[in-house]
Amino acid sequence: MNRQWITFATAIKELYQKDFVPLHEPTFNELELDYVTDCIQSGWVSSVGKYVDRFEKELAEFTGVKRAVAVVNGTAALHIALKVAGVQANEEVFMPSLTFIATANATTYLQAIPHFVDVSEETLGLDPFMLEEHIKDIGEMKNGQLMNKKTGRVIRAVVPMHTFGHPVDIDPLIELCERYNLVLVEDAAESLGSYYKGKHTGGFGRVSALSFNGNKIMTTGGGGAILTNDDKLADYAKHLTTTAKVPHRWEYEHDEVGFNYRMPNINAALGCAQLHKVATFIEQKRQLTQFYEKLVMCIDGVTLFKEPTNTKGNYWLQSLILEQNFSRDTVLEFLNENGVMSRPIWTPMDELSPYKHMPKAELIVTKQLKNTLINIPSTPLKVK
Template sequence: MRNEWLTFTSEVKKMYEKDFVALHEPTFTDVEVDYVTDCVKSGWVSSVGKYVERFEKELAEFTGVKRAIAVVNGTAALHVSLKVAGVKAGDEVFMPALTFVATANAASYLGAVPHFVDVSENTLGIDPGKLEDHILQIGDYKGDHLINKETGRIIRAVVPMHTFGHPVELDELQAICKKYNLILVEDAAESLGSYYKGKHTGSFGKVSALSFNGNKIITTGGGGAILTNDEDIADYAKHITTTAKIPHRWVYNHDEVGYNYRLPNINAALGCAQLEKMQLFIEQKRKITFVYEKLVDDLTGVRLFKEPEHTKSNYWLQTLILDHTYNRDEVLDFLNDQGVMSRPIWTPLHELKPYSYMPKADLSTTDNLKNLIINIPSTPVSEG
């Protein structure tokens, strides 16, 4: 193992021209400096200013949806997306067990119950076939509502997550949602710039959520956005993310419990500059994929995860899948010791203490993949 992996780490450091290569870093130029400086000079750096509206408009145009509402982070975006989609306290929400904890947290904030389902080896996201098999096993009906006959709770929604930017099988999931009267809410936190059959992820669900954390394909420092094609839902989401304040020149009236989830103008300024470079970032990431594909060919028992059929991925995080001859943690120790920052996939949600008692389906694929997946450096580079 050692010699071929030494060659791999040497080539990665050569590609990035660094002795230590981070997993994913933001890429800034003078454009970001100019926009943020303009924002600072204007004095409008907080929740009001021209860049918030501009960022929302340009996001909607880029993703092909009618409306985008900018918020403070991706978790807030998913929290509100679930709320405005109709998820209520006590409802169960199908979601993959193999996702970042924010997916479950967002549902929990509403008093809803995460219900974990298995993923597909082809997409790393929800497996539609296994989801339907599970529904047939545990599902029943109460009026028009699908219920979990084991708990008696309504199952309200399905939340697929596009893992590392790779789109899930959205046609199949939409069909399941229609058949069983479920709401599709996309966790598109990692998939800005990814497409399923030519259509941008985040435009399939009733509501969807994006993230612009510092390690995402574009960043606003912290930040997220809610996407929807429903104008009424968009208006409501905007209202409750701005503390549910009734518009007035000076009176502070609030008509329900709202959230102070507004994205500051200074963050939106950074986002506008970043969004201008999206196509370039994606092109650069696809170059990295080509380089890694050649490098991984020389590694025994390792494959590079590639975008599923009918999709175009943003390749947010490059992903290696090891075979069972490897000890994942030994590989991670070696890569990080050699200056190539790498990490495992998240601990599956059903193994986390707060969610260990939640309802779940057969999770055999999740349990198999959790010790085989490694993310490697993925920052865009202009040459490769």
Template sequence: MNEQWMQFANDIRAMYGKELVPLHEPTFNEKELEYVSDCVKSGWVSSVGSYVTRFEEELAKFVGVKRAVAVVNGTAALHIALKIAGVEANDEVLMPSLTFIATANAVSYLLAIPHFVDVDEETLGVDPRKLNHYLEKVSELRNGVLFNKETNRRIKALIPMHTFGHPCAMDELVTLCEKYHLELVEDAAESLGSYYKGKHTGGFGKVSAMSFNGNKIITTGGGGAILTDNEELADYAKHLTTTAKVPHKVEYVHDEIGYNYRMPNINAALGCAQLEKVDVFIEQKRKLANIYETLLANLDGVQMFKEPIYCQSNYWLQTLTLDESLNRDEVLAFLNENGVMSRPIWQPIHELQMYKTYPKMNLNVTEKFKKVIINIPSTPI
């Protein structure tokens, strides 16, 4: 690597005032300590408590949906979101291969089949035009139900994932789902505070899922949420994630197989404090993107990935795309060796051993991005 890359690494360390700059770490202050301490003093630290209700109400209001159901992590949220959307065993679920493994795993928990589709170069999310052409060839509607002509399995749902906080082309995806009678289940794990044409991500589908892992825009330590405008679905999600226990003062009666996916009150307390600062975090993230764009002006063969048109991204992870003339692994090694933690994009899921035989379309854009995308330090400053 040349002197310009060394200067880039030096500028990042100087910007953060650290010799080793993490990829992303949470930001806490006195408010988190106050709420968590209050929770501990109350004794209500587990699955029941006022902070869970408060977090759910404030999150729903921020996103602009009627209901939020807080759960233990984003994977659990997506698992239940798919279940209440009607995904059943042996159904196929369309989803990007360029996503975190949780998207595919949640489908597999239901004994359903991930069906991998390609992404758009402008959004990093599902390419609606390419998917439409693909479905015209491989699927057919039978009495209002979409089937894969090759496998004869029902194709039940589409999961768009807002990669690194950049919104997908939601208008076209909504239209596509209507055309093919698909349930739209958004994987909004990374996109709290991101908007498509002024509407918050997670509010387009029948149901959606968010994550509040320690590296997300806000964190509850571990945690996630199911979001929906459907009150009945929200009630059912709450029921399923609290072991499907029938309300009763003393009796323990459960009316179906449920899941112990409840978010503990102590985690929700942390989340309430974080949610009060989410607008500040996002403003700082967007400023950081502008700073990086300035720093990159002196580097050849690399550029910032910017928010798609009509979108406002939270810039959760700052993302660089490299020209193919640059060796991704050499760039990653250089940055990490010089105190700037950086990572590649995920290994495309269709290349992982347990998913290699699953149905897929042509994934040339996914396979291109695998070679040229890296993430660099993204903690708000």
């Protein structure tokens, strides 16, 4: 590697003041300790306690939706979101191939079929215009439902994923869903604190999912949440995620197969503290973006991915786009060996063993980004 990359790696280690800089670490201080200690002292550390209700209320207020239902992780959130949105077995669900595997897994838990479509270079998320062309090619309306002519199955939903916290171009997707009677379910796992035309992600779909894994913009340790503006769907999601137990003072009655997905109170306590800091985290990430933007100007053939027009992203993970003549793996090897953790974007879903035989569109941009996009350290910090 040339001197430009050596300068790049050195500058990052100096910024973070570490010999090895992780990709993304959680940030805690006394507030988290106070809340978690209070939770422990209360004795209510599991699925009952004041912090769960408080976290749901404050999360709904932060994201601008009517209701939030806290669960154990983002995959569980998406699983239940798809279920309450009406996705059923043997129905197809449009989603990007370029996503974390949870998007496809959550669909498969319902015995539904992931149907992979391409992404946009401008957003890194699902491309509504390419999706429309694909629908014209393989779809037809019958009795008010979109059918896949090639498989004979109903296509029920569209799941856009806001990649690395950057909102997809969602207005055309909403119009597409209305025209073809598709349910919009947002995979907003990475986009807490991100906005499309001034509105928080997760507020556009009939129901949406967030993640609070340890590497996200904020964390509850493990955790996720379902967002919706529909009270009935929220009540149903809460019922399902608490083993579908019918409320009673002492009896254990369950009226359908439910899931033990409720977020523990101790995790919600951590979340309440972290939620207070999200605005600060995002401001620091935007400062980090400016730092990287100047730094990559010194490397020929490399650009920093910036938020799309009409959006304000949380810049959860900073992303470099390499020109085609670069060897992605050579860059990754150099950075990791020189103390800067970096990674490629996910292997596209259609290339993974469980999903390689699923229906798909042409995935030109997906394949291009697989070979040219890498993530670099993104832990928020104050940049001087």
